[in-house]
Amino acid sequence: MAKVSISDVTKSYGITKVMHGVSFEVQDGEFVALVGPSGCGKSTLLRMIAGLEDITSGQVSIGERVVNDVEPKERDIAMVFQNYALYPHMTVAENMGFSLRLRGTPKAEVSRAVAEAAEILGLTPYLARHPKALSGGQRQRVAMGRAIVRHPAVFLFDEPLSNLDAALRVQMRAEIRNLHERLGSTSIFVTHDQVEAMTMADRIVVMRAGRLEQAGPPLELYDRPANAFVAGFIGSPAMNLLPAQAAGGHVTLADGSVLPITSAAEGAVQYGIRPEHLDLVPPETPGAMTGTVGLIESTGTAMFVAVQTQGPKVNALFSDRPALHRGDRVGLRPKAGHSHVFHTGTGERLA
Amino acid sequence: MKLKPADLLAFAVLLAGALMMVAPFVWMISTSLKPAAEQFDMRLIPATPTPENYSRIFELMPFHLLLWNSVKIAAISTFGQLLTCSMAAFVFATVRFPGRNLLFVILLITLMIPAQITSIPQFIIFKALGLYGTQAPLYLPSFMGGAFGTFLMRQYFQTIPMELAEAARIDGASLIRIFFTIYLPLSKPALAAFAIFAFLFSWNDLFSALIYLPSDLEQTTLTVGLALFQTQYAAQWPLMMSAALVSVAPMILVFILAQRHFVSGVAASGLK
Numbered sequence: 001m002a003k004v005s006i007s008d009v010t011k012s013y014g015i016t017k018v019m020h021g022v023s024f025e026v027q028d029g030e031f032v033a034l035v036g037p038s039g040c041g042k043s044t045l046l047r048m049i050a051g052l053e054d055i056t057s058g059q060v061s062i063g064e065r066v067v068n069d070v071e072p073k074e075r076d077i078a079m080v081f082q083n084y085a086l087y088p089h090m091t092v093a094e095n096m097g098f099s100l101r102l103r104g105t106p107k108a109e110v111s112r113a114v115a116e117a118a119e120i121l122g123l124t125p126y127l128a129r130h131p132k133a134l135s136g137g138q139r140q141r142v143a144m145g146r147a148i149v150r151h152p153a154v155f156l157f158d159e160p161l162s163n164l165d166a167a168l169r170v171q172m173r174a175e176i177r178n179l180h181e182r183l184g185s186t187s188i189f190v191t192h193d194q195v196e197a198m199t200m201a202d203r204i205v206v207m208r209a210g211r212l213e214q215a216g217p218p219l220e221l222y223d224r225p226a227n228a229f230v231a232g233f234i235g236s237p238a239m240n241l242l243p244a245q246a247a248g249g250h251v252t253l254a255d256g257s258v259l260p261i262t263s264a265a266e267g268a269v270q271y272g273i274r275p276e277h278l279d280l281v282p283p284e285t286p287g288a289m290t291g292t293v294g295l296i297e298s299t300g301t302a303m304f305v306a307v308q309t310q311g312p313k314v315n316a317l318f319s320d321r322p323a324l325h326r327g328d329r330v331g332l333r334p335k336a337g338h339s340h341v342f343h344t345g346t347g348e349r350l351a
Numbered sequence: 352m353k354l355k356p357a358d359l360l361a362f363a364v365l366l367a368g369a370l371m372m373v374a375p376f377v378w379m380i381s382t383s384l385k386p387a388a389e390q391f392d393m394r395l396i397p398a399t400p401t402p403e404n405y406s407r408i409f410e411l412m413p414f415h416l417l418l419w420n421s422v423k424i425a426a427i428s429t430f431g432q433l434l435t436c437s438m439a440a441f442v443f444a445t446v447r448f449p450g451r452n453l454l455f456v457i458l459l460i461t462l463m464i465p466a467q468i469t470s471i472p473q474f475i476i477f478k479a480l481g482l483y484g485t486q487a488p489l490y491l492p493s494f495m496g497g498a499f500g501t502f503l504m505r506q507y508f509q510t511i512p513m514e515l516a517e518a519a520r521i522d523g524a525s526l527i528r529i530f531f532t533i534y535l536p537l538s539k540p541a542l543a544a545f546a547i548f549a550f551l552f553s554w555n556d557l558f559s560a561l562i563y564l565p566s567d568l569e570q571t572t573l574t575v576g577l578a579l580f581q582t583q584y585a586a587q588w589p590l591m592m593s594a595a596l597v598s599v600a601p602m603i604l605v606f607i608l609a610q611r612h613f614v615s616g617v618a619a620s621g622l623k
Contacts (some may be wrong), residue, residue, distance in 0.1 A: 021360070052517050073523035297513045332545035340439035 002076070002153035002186055003028045005048060009058035011044055011210070016090060019044060019210040026154075026203075031180050031187045033201035035194055037233070040207040042190045043158055050079050050187065052154050062154055078147035079156040082163065084139045086131040086146075093117075093127040097143045117145040120179070129185065137168045139331075143147060146173055148183065155180075157189040157301035161196060173200055194234050198222070206230050228347035231272050231340055235312070239340070240314050244271040246341060246350075254311030257289045263341040265350035272340035275304070275317035281331040288333035289314055293324050383592035390588045404593040411584070414597055417576040421554060422601060424489045424572060428553035429546050431493035436500030437508075437542065441530045443501065444508035445516050455505075462498045466558070474562060486570065488563040489556070493549070498547050507541035508534060543612030550605055573598045578593050 004026040011019035019041045026032045034042040043206065047053035049060055049294045051072035061068055067075050078099075086095050097110040098118055105113075118124045123143040131139055140160060147155055157176070161169045177200050180187050190228050191197055197204045206213040206221065206229075214226040217236075225231035231239045244251035246265040261271070283290045291309035298304070303318045307330060316332055324330065341350045354362075380389065383404055385397040408414055443455055477488040511534060518585065519529045535542070557574040564571045568579075577598050584590050604614065 013599060050517075050521060052520070072517075072521045077521065079518070079521050081514045081518060083514055085512065085518035086521075087533060088516060098519075098524075102523040102528065146518075 003030075004154055004186060004188065005059070006045070006049070007059045007061075009045065009060060010050065010056045011053070012056045017210070019056075021211070022207070022212045023058075024040070024205055024212060024215050026186055026188060028185045029186055031177075031200060031202045033190065033197035033204045034098075034190045034207060035192065035197040035204055035233075036189060036207035038192055038212075039209070041210040041245065042192075042207050045207070046156050046158055046188060046190045049154075050077055051075050058206065076153040077156055078150055078152040078154075079158065080140075080143045080147050080160045082159040083346045084131075084143040084160075084163075086139060086142055088131055089196070091130055091336035092123060092134070092142050092145075095131065095142055096149050097147070099150050110197065113149045114145075117149045120148070121145050121175075128255075136164050137172060140164060140172055141175075144179065148179070151183075151185075155185050155187040158260040159190055159192065161191070162193070169196075176200065181306050182340070195236055198234070204234070206233060208233075224349070225272075225340065226349050228272065228342040229268050231342065231349075235274055237275050237315055237317060239272045239274045240272045240312075241342070242273075242312050242314070243344070244269055246271075251341070253289065253309070255289065255291075257287075257309075259287060259289070259339065260336070261339050261341050262337060263339075263350050265341045265343075268344045269350060270342040270344055270347070272342060273334045273338065275315040276302075277335045278316040278317070278332040279335060280318060280322050281333045283329045283331045285331040285333060288331040290329065290331050293326055293328040293330055296324060296326065379596060382588050385589050387587060387589055390604050395454060404589045405597070408580070408590055408594045408597065411578055411590070412576055412594075413571075414536075414576065414594070417571065417573040418597070420486070420571065420602070421573040421598075424486055425550050425553040428493035429549040431490060432497060432500050432549040433492055433542055433546060435496040436545070437504045437535065437538070438530065439496045439501045440504030440508055441534055443505045443510075445513070445529075446526070452457045458498050459500060462502075469564055470558070470562065477563065483563060484565055486564065489553070489559050489572070493553070500549065503545050503548075504538065504541055507538055511537055539605040540612045540615040543609040544615075547606060547609055547613050551602060 006025070007023045008021045009019060009023070010017065010021050017177050022041070022045060024032075034045060036042050037235070044053055048055050049062075049068060051067065055068050060068055062075055062077065076197070087098065090098065093111075093114050097114045100110045100113055115124070118127055121144060123138070123141055123145055126134060126138060126142075131142065134142065140163075143160065159226070160176075161172055164172060173196060174187075189197075189200060201218060203216060204221055205215040206228055213233075214221060214230045221230060221234045224241075225234060228241055232241060239278050242253055244253050244259075246261065246267060246269045248266075249261060251261050251269065251271045259271065281288050289307075289309050291307040291314060294306040294308050294313070296303065296305050298321070301319065303321055303324075305316045305318065305324060307314045307316060314332060342348060343350055377395070381395050381397060382403070384400040385392065386399055386401050386403065389398060439458075443451065473488075473492070474483075477483055477491075481489055482491070515533055515537075516529050519533050524532065555574065556572075557578065560572040560575045562574070568576065577594055580594050581591065
């Protein structure tokens with residue numbers, strides 16, 4: 001068990017700086033998701049915590065110890081890789097016991113630890129198989145088994161679910177979460193999938209282009225995104241971000257509709273409203289946007305509707321299956337208190 | 352599978368090529384089985400086939416000693432090459448260090464230096480070491496790595512995902528351990544291919560044996576023996592062919608044993 005502190009960490013390749021001073025803390029036993037679009041530096045940061053990548057400046061501590069110059073094996077961590085990185089020529093049991101064998105753990109103790117991990121992960125029938133004789137989900141479990149046999153202080157996950165199909169991904173999401181609750185180890189989970197981050201993490205760290213954008217519990221990020229980027233990144237389907245003019249507790253959109261806001265902002269802003277926070281009202285209702293229904297996508301649990309206003313396109317999500325057809329004229333009224341306002345230039349949230 | 356005319360044509364061309372390749376070999380076998388009187392008889396199947404030539408050559412020259420020397424030297428050389436080239440290749444493929452690419456290019460440049468150029472300095476070195484007249488100069492250089500093997504193994508190692516080495520590092524394996532327990536077991540096809548090259552190179556090496564070993568039949572290799580045999584029995588083709596066949600037989604055996612690995616290894620490392 002240990003907390004992980006990242007303080008002012010930067011990374012440069014030659015003269016190219018790819019990480020610009022990232023700081024955050026992961027509390028003991030916490031499950032933190034590092035999320036961001038590809039190239040944001042989340043995997044690099046994870047690899048720096050693992051010790052697979054040099055730290056250009058700043059500090060990484062695990063427990064109370066600064067580990068900048070500590071070998072990976074001395075850091076008391078385990079890592080699950082995106083492609084699992086199972087040793088192809090070893091059986092499942094050998095893969096899982098490899099780290100223990102390297103430490104000179106007695107044979108009987110290794111088999112006991114492997115059997116225990118296999119039991120937890122439901123891998124007992126497959127211990128004698130080689131990785132190529134396993135399905136994707138089973139390989140994924142072996143990769144986790146290899147991590148848990150050692151009882152590390154910190155688990156690092158590098159996009160471990162991205163090679164699985166959708167149904168299996170949902171299942172493994174729950175399994176990893178259950179495993180975390182059972183073992184209570186500090187976990188850092190890298191993903192580009194914000195749904196994964198939202199559903200699994202105690203806290204989410206959003207990164208973009210080598211900078212930390214916001215860190216906080218999933219619902220806080222959803223309810224109060226610190227800037228337009230986080231607003232657009234967290235939540236699916238993504239928040240509508242519409243150019244607007246703010247004045248006296250209202251914004252005026254490009255199509256002329258006037259909507260109430262809770263912010264005291266003035267001047268040019270970005271007005272944000274999530275698709276699920278729009279109510280269907282008759283066209284031309286005051287305090288609502290009016291437009292024409294375009295694409296409709298139904299998933300059964302919800303109905304996703306793209307509405308073309310006089311200005312930009314607005315997406316709406318309804319859970320009550322309204323009878324809508326392409327070409328219908330509709331009004332969309334934001335639910336009270338759910339709007340967000342961001343600075344047009346910096347993207348910062350305006351209270 | 353249905354054959355198209357184009358396939359048939361390709362097949363015919365390949366068959367002709369194969370026949371051309373195998374014909375001298377078949378002729379060699381045929382001649383080696385003919386009695387001396389029939390040696391200019393052009394029939395492919397000897398009229399009176401006899402294995403007598405094979406026993407004759409062992410009487411005329413201690414071929415068993417020569418064979419043993421060659422096998423021993425080739426086996427030690429092959430081991431040395433496999434070990435040192437794959438070690439160097441492993442470092443080139445997995446460890447990032449300043450000057451790595453430059454060093455690798457310099458290594459590749461050594462491929463362009465003919466062996467004849469280094470043979471005199473090498474001779475002086477071995478002489479100074481007191482190894483002239485022993486078999487050591489024939490296999491010791493194999494323990495110094497080599498550009499060809501390092502290149503071949505590096506190409507193969509680069510196809511092994513880096514994550515395996517990283518996972519092993521996190522699992523607590525040292526570099527040496529990663530090399531022996533992860534990379535080498537996963538590189539059997541490339542090792543097999545390279546083993547054949549290395550074995551063949553040592554087996555065919557007439558030059559070093561001539562330079563370093565006295566023409567003492569107890570010590571020298573099969574290639575030297577064959578050359579001596581040729582000068583003495585030049586006109587006796589059945590004997591010559593028997594001796595030649597004995598000298599290539601071990602290579603053919605090695606190739607048959609490792610052929611499957613050899614083909615996939617060469618394919619994987621992109622060599623021909």
